[in-house]
Every structure is written in C-alpha cells, then in structure tokens.
Amino acid sequence: MNDGKKLFGVAALFDTPDEILKAAKTVNNAGYKNYDVNTPYPIHGIDKAMKLKSSKLGYVTLFFGFFGASFILFFMWWTLAVNYPLVIGGKPYFPLPAFVPITFEFTVLNAVLSTFIAMIAVVFNLPFNSHPLHDSNYMRNVTSDKYGVVIESEDPQFDENKVNELLRSLGGKNIERIFYPEQKEFKVFQPRFVVFLIIIAIITSVSTYVTLNKLMYLPPFSFMEHQNKGIAQYESTFFYDKREMREPVKGTIARGFIPYAFTGVTDTNEFYSNPLLPTQKVLKLGQEKFLTYCSPCHGNYGEGKSRLRGFFPPGPTLHSARVIGFSDGKIYNIITNGQNGIMPSYAYQTTRDERWAIINYIRVLQRAQNPKPSDFSAISEINKESGNASN
Amino acid sequence: MPQTESNIRLAENAGYIKKELPKSLSTWGYILLIVGIALSIVSYKLDPARASFGYLAGYIFLLCIGIGALFLVSMEYAAGAVWSVPFRRVSELFASSVPFLLILLIPLFLSMKNLFVWMNPEVVAHDKVWQTRMNYLNVPFFIIRDVVIILIWWLFYHLIIRNSRKQDLSLDQNLTTTNIKLSVAFIPVFGFTISLFSFDWLMSMVPKWYSTIFGVYIFADAAWVGFAVVTLASVLLTEKGYLSTKIKKDHYYSLGTWMFAFTVFWAYIAFAQYMLQWYGNLPDEIIYYVHRWVGGWKYVSLFLVIAHFIVPFIILIPRSSKTNPKILIFASIWIIATQYLDSYWLVMPSMVNNGFTYSFRFTDFAFPIAAVGLIIVLFTTLAKKHNLLPIGDPKLKRSWDFHL
Known part of the structure; x- marks a missing residue:
C-alpha cells in the first residue's frame, strides 16, 4: 500500500x-x-x-x-x-x-x-x-x-x-x-518552455514599445520632452531681448567675493591693506601665481629679466627703491588695473586672494635682494637647527 | 429605574450586580469641580484675556473626551463589535458631557475679542486676505455654525443613548437596529463637524495659517483620549467588581489595541502636517510651528512627540501589556494627561498673534481641574440611575464568548 x-x-x-x-x-x-x-x-x-x-x-x-x-x-x-x-x-x-x-x-x-x-x-x-x-x-x-x-x-x-x-x-x-511527494526530476530548459519564454518576451517588449512610444507619445504624455522652460542658446519668447540665458541682476555679488572699490581707477591715493599674513601656505600660492603671470615680463626673481626676448616690452625690476616704497595696496591696484598702458589688468586671471599672495611673495623677493644683518643670523640659526650648518 | 424580573435574571446571567459607586468618588468629583470653578473665576478676575486662552484649552480637552467617547459608542454600533459591549455604558456615561459643551460655549463667545485677531476691525481693514475671509469668519455665522454643530452632536447623543438605555428595560432588539442606522449617519457627520469646529476655534487663531489636515488631527486626539478614559474607567470598574465578573483579559486587549492604533494614527497625522509645512516653509504656514519652537515651547514640542507618540507606542506594543490592567491604567492616565498638554500646546502659543505674551501661569490649570471634576460628577450621578452594563443588548451574550 x-x-x-x-x-x-x-x-x-x-x-x-x-x-x-x-x-x-x-x-x-x-x-x-x-x-x-x-x-x-x-x-x-x-x-x-x-x-x-x-x-x-x-x-x-x-x-x-x-x-x-x-x-x-x-x-x-x-x-x-x-x-x-x-x-x-x-x-x-x-x-x-x-x-x-x-x-x-x-x-x-x-x-x-x-x-x-x-x-x-x-x-x-x-x-x-x-x-x-x-x-x-x-x-x-x-x-x-x-x-x-x-x-x-x-x-x-x-x-x-x-x-x-x-x-x-x-x-x-x-x-x-x-x-511525502516523490522527488521528480525537473528539467528547466525543456524546448517547449524556452520557446514559450521567448514568445512571452517578444510580446511583452513589443507591446511595451508600442504603448509607450506610439500610443502614449502624445502631447500631454510625451515624457516631458516639450516643456515650458528656457533652454540655453535658444530664442526666448518671453523676454524682450530674446535671450534665454539671463545675466545676474546688476550689482549681484558672488558668494565669498569682496568687490574692489578702485577697479579702473589708477590715480587714487587710497589703498587697501593686505589682509593675508605671509604664512608658508600663502607664500607657496604667491610663488606659483607669480611664476605663472608675473615672471614672463618681470623675471623669475622680479629682477626685470624678461623671458620674452623682445617680443614685448620687458617689465621693470621690482627691486628699485620706488617699487620697494610702494604700499601693498598700490601694488594691488597696479595688478588689478594694469599700468602705463603696457602692463594689462590681471583681475581676470587672478583672484583677490591670489593677488595679495603675489604681493606677499614680491615682498619676500625684495627682502632677499636687500637683506638686513639680522636675516643672516636667522638663517645660520635655522641651518644649525636643521643640523647641516655650512659656512 | 424599576427592575423587572427578566431584567434581574439577565443581569444575573451577565454576572452583573448593580452596586453604588463609592461615595468618595462623587465627593472628589464635586471638590474638583468646585475648586476648579473657583480658581477659574479667580483667574478671570486676574487677567480676563489670559483666562480666555486657558479656558479654550480646557474646553478642547473636555470636548475631546466627550465627543471621543460618543464616537466609540457609534463605532461599536456601526461595526457590530461584540467585544466592547460590556464597556459601552461606560463610554455612554463619558459622552454625557456633550450637552454641557453648549452651555460652556457661552464664555468662549464672550471672549472672542481676546482669542481671535480677526475680531480686530483695524487688522481686517488693512488686509485684503482677511476681508475675503470675513465672509466665513464673521461673528453671526461663526456663532450659528458652532451652536448648530454642538446641537447636532447633542441630537445624536440624545437619540443613541436614549435607545441604548431604553433597551435595558424593554429588551427590544429593534433598538439596536435603529442605533446602527443612527451611528452610520453620525460617523461622517462627526468627521465633518469636528473639522469645522477645530477650524473655527483653533485654526483661525493663527492668522492666515491653514492646514486641511487639522480637523483630522483633532479627530485623532478626540478618539485617542476617548478610548483612554473608557479604558481607565472600564478597567478600574472591572477590577473593583462594579462591572461584570465575566469580563476577561481578552476584552481588555482590544481596548489597548485601540489606544495603540490611535497613538500611531495621531503621529501619522501630526507628522504629515508638520513635514509638509516644514518643507514648504511658506511664511503664512510655518509661523504656526515657529511660534511653537521659540523659547521654552521648543522643549514642550519635543516632549509632546515623546509623550504623545513614543511613550504610549512603546508601552502598548507588547501583547502582554494590552491585557495587563496595571499597565492599561497607567497608559490611559498618561494619555489623558498628554491630551491636556496637547490642547494647551495647540492654544497657548497662538496668544502671540493677538499681541499677548505667554508666560507660565498656574491659573491656566483651573480649567482642566474643573473639566475633570465635571466628568466625574456626571459619571457618578448618571451611574446611580443607570446600569453600568447594557444588560438588554442582544450582543452581550456573544460578548462573553469573545476570546482572542
């Protein structure tokens, strides 16, 4: 039984x-x-x-x-x-x-x-x-x-x-x-089953394609392709000037940006003071930007040795008593506005902080050319501390 | 109430012997009521404007208990519930405060000038939004509307409870059928009218604030505290032997489940309202929550989340706590206290809108004391006259077979 x-x-x-x-x-x-x-x-x-x-x-x-x-x-x-x-x-x-x-x-x-x-x-x-x-x-x-x-x-x-x-x-x-039920052997890939699966797959995908792309692709359901929105570089039907790309409102200031009051004003006697301290990080930044933007005309050490070989008027030395006498703010004004019609404005190439960092680096270059006696003792002390005191 | 022989036999079968409730209970009720009323008068004398806000908070508390209990009665009829039949008379007794809501509305009408900023003609004259809203919020329509709402509740209370009491004597089964029809009519009417009532008295306190879900919020509160008072009284009466001896732990279970369900329901509604307004962050809407987040209100709001949702949720989650009388008593007392806190939280921060500043005062609590006193007095007085068990109800016998 x-x-x-x-x-x-x-x-x-x-x-x-x-x-x-x-x-x-x-x-x-x-x-x-x-x-x-x-x-x-x-x-x-x-x-x-x-x-x-x-x-x-x-x-x-x-x-x-x-x-x-x-x-x-x-x-x-x-x-x-x-x-x-x-x-x-x-x-x-x-x-x-x-x-x-x-x-x-x-x-x-x-x-x-x-x-x-x-x-x-x-x-x-x-x-x-x-x-x-x-x-x-x-x-x-x-x-x-x-x-x-x-x-x-x-x-x-x-x-x-x-x-x-x-x-x-x-x-x-x-x-x-x-x-207990008999454990029957069960084949997954019977030919009939596989054909059935393929037919189902074809029916599903074709019907999905037809419904979504043909039947339902009508204006209200056209997958948001046509929207009432501005697309860059298209003609606007809304604004009078027909520009889709809008400019910020006049006087808009970017986040973290402090505007310079003397943009385009070279003959001023009022100057800003340098907000950055000459820390190592600032001087590194100043060096990098100086070598990029200033050194082609003013020389790698600001000594006025242009690398342009006469294709452009060489910049003056930055170690003259006149330049040493400039305040930081004046140099900032020169970098921002340019000078004498020869040096262009560098306001677009450098950010505000980068300009102040360049100025800090120029001060370092000037000090290196005209060192004070105390600087020598300081250098020898640093050398002693680092353990390789040379003459 | 004259007892016929068949009635006495029915009561015996149901394991119910009518006993007088302890004298001390009604004495305490009268003491609380008289002390509450005296303190209320004192607080009116001290600061009528402030007292009208405290009164409104107490009124909302009383309303939630009364109307919530009536809702439970109608729910039982409409759903044909069997387990809750032994407790129905208890909820009917709690619903007996519904007619009193009409008389208690009079002081509120008298203090409308303090409560609502739109009662100030200068504010309305300078604001177009208010001018359009005055079509709805003008004083005559306001008063008529709210009186009619309470009258509708009273009507349903009167009809349903009269039929239920009549059944104790006549044992007429058709009364249950009538009550089922009445309850089915009452439930949608109740949902609609409580929304209107809460819009009038609570929502219009905050200028230009509106939230369509607010009526549901008050409904959730009312149902929640309604079940809590019924649970508290039923469990206490059963444990002390004033109700039937046949009531089992299984009957308690469903009471606990109801409280748990409405704890979650309130959290759902309250959060839905909060999240949308917080996300939208529109000045007219968010001001409601800003007023409830300044100063010490921040901590009250946070405590409300804990007390109104997290604590009852955790207490009532295990199956064992829903059948444990001690835990049920604790949970229902907690819920009743939290419900008053919620009413207070709904009313008090809105004082700012009308130019008052809020500072904590004990005189606010005169009103809930009077409300609790009123409920106890009504309960004990009516319990003398009527059976605490609906012995004529045809479903009662099936209720004894109820088990989980």
Whole structure:
C-alpha cells in the first residue's frame, strides 16, 4: 500500500471549530509534539488549546525593521550629506523630517519581506518548495470549509494504529494517510518552455514599445520632452531681448567675493591693506601665481629679466627703491588695473586672494635682494637647527 | 429605574450586580469641580484675556473626551463589535458631557475679542486676505455654525443613548437596529463637524495659517483620549467588581489595541502636517510651528512627540501589556494627561498673534481641574440611575464568548 513512499502523517477532518478545539486539546494532552492544525480562518483560542508558545518570528521582524531603518538613514546621510552633498529646497544636507517617510517605508518593507521569507523558510524548510500536505484532499478541505488536524510520523510517540484510533474516537472524518511527494526530476530548459519564454518576451517588449512610444507619445504624455522652460542658446519668447540665458541682476555679488572699490581707477591715493599674513601656505600660492603671470615680463626673481626676448616690452625690476616704497595696496591696484598702458589688468586671471599672495611673495623677493644683518643670523640659526650648518 | 424580573435574571446571567459607586468618588468629583470653578473665576478676575486662552484649552480637552467617547459608542454600533459591549455604558456615561459643551460655549463667545485677531476691525481693514475671509469668519455665522454643530452632536447623543438605555428595560432588539442606522449617519457627520469646529476655534487663531489636515488631527486626539478614559474607567470598574465578573483579559486587549492604533494614527497625522509645512516653509504656514519652537515651547514640542507618540507606542506594543490592567491604567492616565498638554500646546502659543505674551501661569490649570471634576460628577450621578452594563443588548451574550 505504501508503494515505497514515505509516510508523512495521518490527517483527520472535523466539521466545527469547537470540535477542532477539543481535538487539538486532546492530541496535545496525549503527548504528541509534531502535529498541526489547519483551519480555513484563524480560530480564537487555538493557540491556547495547542499550548503554542508565542512565535519567535517577531524577533526577525524586529531585527530587520531596525536594520532597515538604520541602513536607509545611513545610506541617505552618506549619499546626500557626505559623498555628494546637495542642497535641496534650501534645507540642510541632512533634513531628518524629509527622510522620515523613506525611513518608515523602508523599515516596513524590510520587516515585511524578511518576515515573509523567514516564514517560508521555516514552514517549507527551504530549499524545498513543496509541503507534503499540498495537493492533498485534506488541504483542499481545510482551505474550504473543514477543520483538520494532522499528526506527523516524525513524532516520537507515532504509532499509526493508535493515532487512527485516537482520531476516530474524537469524531474525525476522512482519516487519511499522507505521504511525502516523490522527488521528480525537473528539467528547466525543456524546448517547449524556452520557446514559450521567448514568445512571452517578444510580446511583452513589443507591446511595451508600442504603448509607450506610439500610443502614449502624445502631447500631454510625451515624457516631458516639450516643456515650458528656457533652454540655453535658444530664442526666448518671453523676454524682450530674446535671450534665454539671463545675466545676474546688476550689482549681484558672488558668494565669498569682496568687490574692489578702485577697479579702473589708477590715480587714487587710497589703498587697501593686505589682509593675508605671509604664512608658508600663502607664500607657496604667491610663488606659483607669480611664476605663472608675473615672471614672463618681470623675471623669475622680479629682477626685470624678461623671458620674452623682445617680443614685448620687458617689465621693470621690482627691486628699485620706488617699487620697494610702494604700499601693498598700490601694488594691488597696479595688478588689478594694469599700468602705463603696457602692463594689462590681471583681475581676470587672478583672484583677490591670489593677488595679495603675489604681493606677499614680491615682498619676500625684495627682502632677499636687500637683506638686513639680522636675516643672516636667522638663517645660520635655522641651518644649525636643521643640523647641516655650512659656512 | 424599576427592575423587572427578566431584567434581574439577565443581569444575573451577565454576572452583573448593580452596586453604588463609592461615595468618595462623587465627593472628589464635586471638590474638583468646585475648586476648579473657583480658581477659574479667580483667574478671570486676574487677567480676563489670559483666562480666555486657558479656558479654550480646557474646553478642547473636555470636548475631546466627550465627543471621543460618543464616537466609540457609534463605532461599536456601526461595526457590530461584540467585544466592547460590556464597556459601552461606560463610554455612554463619558459622552454625557456633550450637552454641557453648549452651555460652556457661552464664555468662549464672550471672549472672542481676546482669542481671535480677526475680531480686530483695524487688522481686517488693512488686509485684503482677511476681508475675503470675513465672509466665513464673521461673528453671526461663526456663532450659528458652532451652536448648530454642538446641537447636532447633542441630537445624536440624545437619540443613541436614549435607545441604548431604553433597551435595558424593554429588551427590544429593534433598538439596536435603529442605533446602527443612527451611528452610520453620525460617523461622517462627526468627521465633518469636528473639522469645522477645530477650524473655527483653533485654526483661525493663527492668522492666515491653514492646514486641511487639522480637523483630522483633532479627530485623532478626540478618539485617542476617548478610548483612554473608557479604558481607565472600564478597567478600574472591572477590577473593583462594579462591572461584570465575566469580563476577561481578552476584552481588555482590544481596548489597548485601540489606544495603540490611535497613538500611531495621531503621529501619522501630526507628522504629515508638520513635514509638509516644514518643507514648504511658506511664511503664512510655518509661523504656526515657529511660534511653537521659540523659547521654552521648543522643549514642550519635543516632549509632546515623546509623550504623545513614543511613550504610549512603546508601552502598548507588547501583547502582554494590552491585557495587563496595571499597565492599561497607567497608559490611559498618561494619555489623558498628554491630551491636556496637547490642547494647551495647540492654544497657548497662538496668544502671540493677538499681541499677548505667554508666560507660565498656574491659573491656566483651573480649567482642566474643573473639566475633570465635571466628568466625574456626571459619571457618578448618571451611574446611580443607570446600569453600568447594557444588560438588554442582544450582543452581550456573544460578548462573553469573545476570546482572542
């Protein structure tokens, strides 16, 4: 009778919820451990009758819920506040209220999916995807209008005759033996299946293409291709000057930029004072910019040795008493506005800070050409400290 | 109430013996009521403008309890709920403050000049927005509207509760059918009218601020505190043996679930309102939250998030705490206290709009004391006359079979 199949358990059907409650209680009292009750809907009190402990599944939900919340918060913080900071709507980089809905959704999604997977894993005993009760007459009944109990053969107390007797004494009907399903070999790549898949793929992609690109590609749904917005270098139908690209309002000042009051005014006696201290960083910057913009005419050391070999009038030396006597502000004015119609303005090549750094570097060059006695002792002291005192 | 023999048998079957509530309870109720009224009068004498704001906060608190309890009664009828039948009379007794809301509205009408900035003709004259709004917010229409709203509530209270009490004697099952129809009519009317009422009294305090979800916010508050008072009284009465002996822990469970559900619902609504206005950051809208974020209000606002959402949420999450009478009592007291804090938070920071400055004063708390006193007095007085268990209800017998 067994046909070599392995017995999973013995199942019986009952007609009313009260009977199944009584049956569950009796089976439990008889000492069976591996049994289960199947009903078409949740029965109040069945957990007490079966003496079920509260499910551990809640901990999976809790863990993955917390995990989801912390992961997505970290993710949003890292992407939007650390790795690629974006100002959105004038809010801070990490606007918590705006992130709450996403955190909530992700928490719920994570908790639900993990609970579902954990339940499937426990009930079906993954990687199996079929339970012996599936496709049985018993399952057909308990998912419709009957209440059933099944005692599994794995139970240490299991004895088929005794179980039959017990279930019959409880008034169980349709007592049925349930076997493990045969493990059939299942081929995924049957030719018919593959052809079916290909046909489905073609139908789906063609219909998607036609719907999205032909049927729905009409003015209101044309994927935002035609928008009422200005596109750079197009003719504007809105502005009088027909320019789509707008200039900032007159007097607009860029962030962090301090305007120079004497732009274009060379004959002034009022000068700014140097805001930068000659620190190593400033002098490095000054050196770099001096060598780039000033040295072609004024020479690498400001000595007036032009590298241009007469193609352009050579710049004067910066070590003359006149230049040494210039204030920092005056030199700044010269760099900004140019001088004598020969030296052009360098306002567009250099930023404000770079100009002041160049001036600091020029001062260093001048001091190096005309050192004070104290400078020599200072140099020898530095050399002594660094341990390679030479003559 | 004359007791027929069948009634006595029914009560016996339900495990209910009518007992007098302890005298001390009604004494305490009267003490609180009288002390509250005396202090209220003192605070009116000290500073009438300030007292009108405190009064409004206390009024909103009382309104939420009364109307929330009435909502619970109608919910039970409309949904055909079985588990809550033993507690229905308790919520009916709490709803008995609804008719009093009409009388208590009179001092509010008298102090409208203090409460609303649009009562000032100079402000209205210089502002086009106010001028258009005056079509809705003019005094006669305002008064008529709010009186009619309370009258509608009173009407439904009267009809539903009269039928329910009649059933104790007549045992007529058709009364339940009538009440189901009444409740189904009441629920949408309630949702609409409580929105209008909250727009009138709370939203119009803040000039030009509007939030369409605000009515739902007050509705969430009302339902939340309604369930809390019913839970508190039901659990206390059951534990002391004034209600039926047949009430099980399973009946408690659903009370706890309701409080939990509305804790989350309030958080959802409050956050939805906050996030949209915070993100939009429009001057007319954000001013509501700016007023609730200056000075010490910042800490009150943050505490409200903890007290109104996080604490009840964590307390009520485990299944075991929803069946534990001690935890349920604690949670419901916490909820009632927080509800008053919420009413206070809704009203008080809006004083600034009308040129008053807020500073903490104990006189504000005269009104909630009087409100609590009124509720206890009403409860004890009515409990003498009526059964605490709806013994004539046809669903009562099924309720005893209810289990989780």
